Amino acid sequence: MNLKELLLLRIQNDGPMTVADYMTECLMHPDHGYYTTRDPLGAQGDFITAPEISQMFGELIGICLAQAWLGQGKPERFVLAELGPGRGTLMADILRATKGVPGFHNAAEIALLEASPTLRSIQSETLQGFEPRWIKAISDLPDLPLLLVANEFFDALPIRQFLRDGAGWRERLVGSDGTSLAFGLGPQSVHASLSERLKDTQDGDLVELCPAAIPILSTVAGQISRNGGAALIIDYGDWRSLGDTLQALQAHKSADPLGQPGQADLTAHVDFEILADAVRASGCTHTKLTPQGVFLERLGITPRAQSLAAPLSGPQLETLIAAHRRLTHPDEMGNLFKVLGLYPQNAAPPPGLEA
Numbered sequence: 001m002n003l004k005e006l007l008l009l010r011i012q013n014d015g016p017m018t019v020a021d022y023m024t025e026c027l028m029h030p031d032h033g034y035y036t037t038r039d040p041l042g043a044q045g046d047f048i049t050a051p052e053i054s055q056m057f058g059e060l061i062g063i064c065l066a067q068a069w070l071g072q073g074k075p076e077r078f079v080l081a082e083l084g085p086g087r088g089t090l091m092a093d094i095l096r097a098t099k100g101v102p103g104f105h106n107a108a109e110i111a112l113l114e115a116s117p118t119l120r121s122i123q124s125e126t127l128q129g130f131e132p133r134w135i136k137a138i139s140d141l142p143d144l145p146l147l148l149v150a151n152e153f154f155d156a157l158p159i160r161q162f163l164r165d166g167a168g169w170r171e172r173l174v175g176s177d178g179t180s181l182a183f184g185l186g187p188q189s190v191h192a193s194l195s196e197r198l199k200d201t202q203d204g205d206l207v208e209l210c211p212a213a214i215p216i217l218s219t220v221a222g223q224i225s226r227n228g229g230a231a232l233i234i235d236y237g238d239w240r241s242l243g244d245t246l247q248a249l250q251a252h253k254s255a256d257p258l259g260q261p262g263q264a265d266l267t268a269h270v271d272f273e274i275l276a277d278a279v280r281a282s283g284c285t286h287t288k289l290t291p292q293g294v295f296l297e298r299l300g301i302t303p304r305a306q307s308l309a310a311p312l313s314g315p316q317l318e319t320l321i322a323a324h325r326r327l328t329h330p331d332e333m334g335n336l337f338k339v340l341g342l343y344p345q346n347a348a349p350p351p352g353l354e355a
Contacts (some may be wrong), residue, residue, distance in 0.1 A: 003032035003262035008176050010177045016175035016184055018209065019246065020158035023266050026355065027156065030114060032262040035116040035156075039087070047249050047265055049152050050234070050292075054323035056308070058093020060299040060352075061232065065147045066101045067092065068230040068343070075228060080108040080144040080164035083216070084153035085139075086119060088112075088126030094149070096128060109142055111135050138219045146229035148220055154275070155211045155235050155267040158170060161244065164205045169194055172206070174258065181258040201242070208241045208268055214278045221282035224342050230350045231342040237270030238338070239289055245269035267332060272340055279342055287341035287353035293334025298352040 001009070007025060011017065017025075027034045050057040069078065082091050091110065098104045110132040114120050120134055135141060161172035163185060171186040197207050218232050236243075248255040250264035257266055270287050279286040305324045309317055328334040341353040349355050 003029060004181065004260070006032070007174075007181065007261055008179075011174070011176045011181075012022045013161060016173035016186070017322035018202075019172055019174060020160045022174040022250055022261075023158040026261045026264075026266050027158075029262060034262050034265055036117070037038065037262070039118055039122060047252065049086055049090075050327055050337070051086065051151065054320070055093050055096075056162045056295070056301055056304050056323070057327060058090045059097040059304065061090065061149055061151075062094035062097030064232065064299060065149070065230065066104055068347075069104060069107075069147060070101070072145070072228050072230075072344075072347055074103055074107070075145045076107055077140050078107055078147060079107065079111050080146040081111040081113070081141060081146060083113045083148070083150040084156065085112045085114055085123055085354045086152075088123035088132075090149065090151055091123075091130075091132070092126050095127075109133065109144070111141055134160055138216045140221070141223060143223070143227065146220065146223045146231070148224075148229070148231040149234070150231070151234045153235070154210070154213050154270045155237065156265075157210050157216075159208045159210045159246065159268045160190065160280045162207050162209070162245070164198075164201045164203055164207070167198065169207075174211045181261070183258070185323050186217065200240075205242060206244050208245060208271065210271065210274070211311075213270075213275060217275050217278045218282045221279040221284035221342055225283040225344055228344050228347070230347075232330070232350060233270075233272075233275060233340040233342070234292060234337060235270040236333075236338070237272055239271075241269065241271035258295060259335055270338075273339060275340060279340075283345070284342050285345050285347075285349075285355070287339075287343070287349045287355060290339045290341075290353055291330070291335045292339055293328035293330060293338045295352045297302065301328060310327060 028036055030036060084093055110130055112132050112134050162169040165188045168188040168190050170188050173184050173186050175182055175184045245268045246257050247255040248264040248266055255264045275285050308318050326332045341350040343349050
């Protein structure tokens with residue numbers, strides 16, 4: 001049986017499932033899951049992330065984190081962590097950019113949170129010589145000062161979707177029309193986690209929640225509050241969720257989220273307001289939400305691009321110029337992607353971000 005057939009059988013036996021359950025099966029099923037069975041990145045995959053576009057992205061992230069380490073007194077031991085490290089390209093660029101920072105590498109314990117066996121194998125090759133440690137859960141992080149980056153991690157966490165219906169909500173579910181998967185709605189009910197959203201929504205509005213994000217970010221924020229450090233959350237989304245943002249990507253093109261389960265990447269826009277609430281509740285401080293383009297320009301991406309461009313010409317130069325534009329321009333990733341920084345209450349915000 002393929003995954004679609006397995007899901008139809010499950011629905012037949014157990015009834016419709018939440019969107020979160022559907023996403024979990026599509027992405028992480030042990031035999032048919034999108035992330036468990038392939039390398040989804042790059043030109044031969046289904047999407048390209050910022051670190052794969054240009055080395056400049058990871059280099060500037062590395063400089064930002066190293067400066068945060070220096071600004072907090074250069075702790076002798078700390079965790080350098082990444083959530084969802086892809087091929088390991090971002091971490092490799094961070095480590096290359098920081099090799100000249102005295103004491104940084106010697107103090108760092110590299111920790112990677114990665115669920116995909118395929119990607120863990122690739123990360124091992126990319127980071128050969130650095131001895132990273134793979135963790136299964138965020139709670140497995142060593143209890144040390146923490147420098148962490150999560151680039152396009154939270155968008156892949158499973159979401160639940162709710163449609164406003166009077167003073168209550170109806171959850172959007174994945175069911176069957178007999179031979180195919182189809183969306184439907186559950187009965188009206190009251191959800192305490194959505195009580196505040198009655199103020200800014202009306203009948204028919206759809207709101208998304210990401211239950212898995214809160215404990216992860218609460219743990220990260222709590223560790224930074226307790227031990228020091230900083231975190232950079234980089235993803236597409238906005239301050240508050242409103243509307244259906246569930247999307248599927250296959251061969252770099254939009255696809256039907258229900259069309260081929262396990263064969264396409266499924267993501268949703270990040271609700272940064274909910275993340276910020278979790279940060280504050282954990283005793284940590286967060287920065288203003290900042291467009292990726294603004295963040296990278298503050299860190300010096302244009303001078304870095306000019307430096308890299310100096311010896312280039314022809315197609316290589318055109319590729320570099322295109323990469324700079326894609327990462328920073330408001331019509332590309334520059335405004336769609338946002339950056340939220342975490343830092344202790346008694347420290348300065350990470351470079352490139354404002355309190």
